[in-house]
Amino acid sequence: MSSQKRFNVAVVGSTGAVGEQIIRLLDERNFPLHELKLLSSARSAGKKVRFKEREITIEEATPESFEGIDIALFSAGGDVSRELIPHAVDHGAVCIDNTSAYRMDPDTPLIVPEVNIDKISDHRGIIANPNCSTIQMVAALKPLYDRYGISRIIVSTYQAVSGAGAKAIQEMLRQSKEVLEGREAAPELLPVGSLPVKHQIAFNAIPQIDKFTENGFTYEEMKMINETKKMLDDESLEVTATCVRIPVVYGHSESVYVELKSDFDVEQVKSLLAAAPGIVLQDNLQLQQYPLATEAAGKLDTFVGRVRRDLSNPRGLNLWIVSDNLLKGAAWNAVQIAEYIAIEQH
Amino acid sequence: MSSQKRFNVAVVGSTGAVGEQIIRLLDERNFPLHELKLLSSARSAGKKVRFKEREITIEEATPESFEGIDIALFSAGGDVSRELIPHAVDHGAVCIDNTSAYRMDPDTPLIVPEVNIDKISDHRGIIANPNCSTIQMVAALKPLYDRYGISRIIVSTYQAVSGAGAKAIQEMLRQSKEVLEGREAAPELLPVGSLPVKHQIAFNAIPQIDKFTENGFTYEEMKMINETKKMLDDESLEVTATCVRIPVVYGHSESVYVELKSDFDVEQVKSLLAAAPGIVLQDNLQLQQYPLATEAAGKLDTFVGRVRRDLSNPRGLNLWIVSDNLLKGAAWNAVQIAEYIAIEQH
The missing domain is CATH 3.40.50.720 (NAD(P)-binding Rossmann-like Domain)
Incomplete structure (x- = not known):
């Protein structure tokens, strides 16, 4: 070059x-x-x-x-x-x-x-x-969107504190130490720096990332909804999201449920994901292999596993999508x- | 008495x-x-x-x-x-x-x-x-099931390590300390004591609770699916679940999406939940109030918040349900x- x-x-x-x-x-x-x-x-x-x-x-x-x-x-x-x-x-x-x-x-x-x-x-x-949580989800869903069509997405996230910046990492590590030492964990920053109420993130799960909008969703959730539609250029796509901060340093995990528009074969879905650019399929249940935040941390790819058909809806598909929120995100x-x-x- | x-x-x-x-x-x-x-x-x-x-x-x-x-x-x-x-x-x-x-x-x-x-x-x-994760979900959904009917449930869990017993708590705390001290976190027990592969739970999210069944769901997920149908005595109910262990000591959190069978008013849903036995509504976005595992720990009730209508489906409802898995669970x-x-x- x-x-x-x-x-x-x-x-x-x-x-x-x-x-x-x-x-x-x-x-x-x-x-x-x-x-x-x-x-x-x-x-x-x-x-x-x-x-x-x-x-x-x-x-x-x-x-x-x-x-x-x-x-x-x-x-x-x-x-x-x-x-x-x-x-x-x-x-x-x-x-x-x-x-x-x-x-x-x-x-x-x-x-x-x-x-x-x-x-x-x-x-x-x-x-x-x-937005970080949107990038990894849409990267993983794109090959399925192209092949089968997607009518709806229901996502619940497990987001790392690094998404809220270096100070949030420090806060989570400090609080963890305080709890391990039997002290009170003093919340100072999370969930949202500019808002008055603070919650402990160490050994907890906080269902608030960013401020709330008037419809009861957070801005983070609305980003996942609106940005996904914009990127797939599909206003008819139904998306709902619940964004949750958990005590992880690097790597957002996502439990994603999608309804595809046409019939699919689970093995073909896995093949499509395995062949997709930027996507790594980690899905071997025998070996207890699935994406993990700690393993995705520091890597550029988006990792997908737990690929399985909804037992009650033949066009429903469950996925577990993980990526380093500071890198691909x-x-x-x-x-x-x-x-x-x-x-x-x- | x-x-x-x-x-x-x-x-x-x-x-x-x-x-x-x-x-x-x-x-x-x-x-x-x-x-x-x-x-x-x-x-x-x-x-x-x-x-x-x-x-x-x-x-x-x-x-x-x-x-x-x-x-x-x-x-x-x-x-x-x-x-x-x-x-x-x-x-x-x-x-x-x-x-x-x-x-x-x-x-x-x-x-x-x-x-x-x-x-x-x-x-x-x-x-x-x-099962612990089922109890709190069904307790919270029952008043809605009775009033509106429920056609489907899509749940993603954020489960505490205490659900895997006292040794799992010790493992998580030990690993947390190891990571904070810059050492390698040695996994010995989780995700499943009797299985060979071990994953770090400290500062991580593990999408496996219990062994895998042949359909790709874990036993924990199948418990949520089957026990919910049995308790509500409704085989037509569509349930899908993704069960995830996170580094929390006490208190399972759940992101629950339900589709109701009839139209609903969100304020009426909140009133029903607030009045239901064993349920505490914690849902004031102005005050950044919603259920948290650390606050539910040690309490007997099931806490529900983040109650909001799906923007894309008028009969879709999102809830965040938290309870102490060792107590109500x-x-x-x-x-x-x-x-x-x-x-x-x-």
């Missing part, structure tokens, strides 16, 4: 849980970089980050930071994206946004490469990365999109 | 996680006891247990242990129940069995008092306590049955 075009890339949110993984992946994947600009809030500016043989100093992200940037990867929260992305677009950068700011914008393609890479060019400077999906842009512009 | 009839009660499995809770509840609830006989395997015989002002020595359970016993509560595993219950019945005891041994036996009523107390007298010496349901027998025979 030595003679290929090289890109000026900016990472916004360089010190966050996702930003760190984006930088690591750009490094490990040998992304064709000309310049790498690491941006953050004023608070983290000045820190140095090791990248290949050099050190890069993090700079404060401002509207002017994007001059000369070809690709900008945003994961610093919705407000930062809303504020800075228009400037980055004005400067000619293609922005890959990991926040929810532009996901439902009709002019912004919402991309999981395994699902709808054909839409990648339909952008006006912004490509949105879907965020950083890797974003870098994957950047790689497609790089290939396209080569 | 001083002049009431008093009963000779035996507890089989006195040193187990459930047995201990049964003994505590018989004490706290001032069950009308004449004699309390504590039974266990030979290994635990000789241990002493404090009960009110006295000490009771645990005896080895044998076929002759049940002479003169009125009520015997079994929670020492299916094999012990299958071996000893016929002898206890021969001795005239009414056996309340907390194992799966007799649950699907057509001559054995499967009782959750809030659901089908009318069936309690239909026994031939054995009354079965349902086992010991308390068994003692409750014993209390009804005591009242009946008074």
Whole structure:
């Protein structure tokens, strides 16, 4: 790839849980970089980050930071994206946004490469990365959607604390230690940093991720519902979701029930999944093999198992879908999109 | 209650996680006891247990242990129940069995008092306590079943390690400590003690509880499916289940999706739940109030929240159901049955 075009890339949110993984992946994947600009809030500016043989100093992200940037990867929260992305677009950068700011914008393609890479060019400077819990589900369901059609999805999630950022990981580990030592576990951050009520996450399951909307679903649940329909370009698809935080560090697990539109053979479903890009089938009951968060952590793929037909509905199918929420669920999906842009512009 | 009839009660499995809770509840609830006989395997015989002002020595359970016993509560595993219950019945005891041994036996009523107390007298010496994950779900769904009818249930569970016994609690706490100290978490017991493959439960979610059956569902999942149909006496009811172990000590949580047979009003559903015996509605989104395993632990009730209509199906309803798996899910349901027998025979 030595003679290929090289890109000026900016990472916004360089010190966050996702930003760190984006930088690591750009490094490990040998992304064709000309310049790498690491941006953050004023608070983290000045820190140095090791990248290949050099050190890069993090700079404060401002509207002017994007001059000369070809690709900008945003994961610093919705407000930062809303504020800075228009400037980055004005400067000619293609922005890959990991926040929810532009996901439902009709002019912004919402991309999981395994699902709808054909839409990648339909952008006006912004490509949105879907929500972590949505990415892995849609990546796993796409081959089934294409082959059989899907009429409805009922999903319950088992989401890792890293989805709420590095501070949430620290809180969960601290609380775990407190409980093990027989002390009171002091909740300070979760379930939602900006809301007043706090609940213990250590040795618990919290059925709230993000704020509640007026219909009784959380924003996280509405993201799964709306983003899935947008990505599959199917408003008739019935989706319902219950999103739950559990004491896992990395890796979201999902219990997914789907109703297919046509008859299926379970072994054929497994073959389709095993052959699908980015999907690894882990489904050997004899060996007690199924996806596990601890094993998916650090890996780029989405793992699927517990594939079985509903005993009461011949078109009902149960699946257990696991992926690293910071990787395929965020950083890797974003870098994957950047790689497609790089290939396209080569 | 001083002049009431008093009963000779035996507890089989006195040193187990459930047995201990049964003994505590018989004490706290001032069950009308004449004699309390504590039974266990030979290994635990000789241990002493404090009960009110006295000490009771645990005896080895044998076929002759049940002479003169009125009520015997079994929670020492299916094999012990299958071996000893016929002898206890021969001795005239009414056996309340907390194992799966007799649950699907057509001559054995499967009782959750809030659901089908009318069936309690239909026994031939054995009354079965349902599976923990089934009890709390059916207790919460019964008022909705009676009012609206239910055509299908799709449940995903978040089950506490105490459901696998005291050793599983120890394993989970030990592994948690190992991970927090940066060591390898050594899995020795879970997911299933008698199976060869072991998985880490600390900071993980394991989609296997009990062994797999030939249809790809686990026995735990099949219990939820079959016991729910039996208790609601409805073979046409469609049930599918995914049972998952998570790192929680006490309290099973369940994400339950139901399709009702008739139209419903969400506020009326909440009112029905709030008024139902043994059910506590915890559903105030403004206050971020919903059931939590850590808060349900140690309590006798079943807690229900996150009550909301499926946005895509007007007869679809989502619920989050939590209860202490050792109490309503086992010991308390068994003692409750014993209390009804005591009242009946008074």
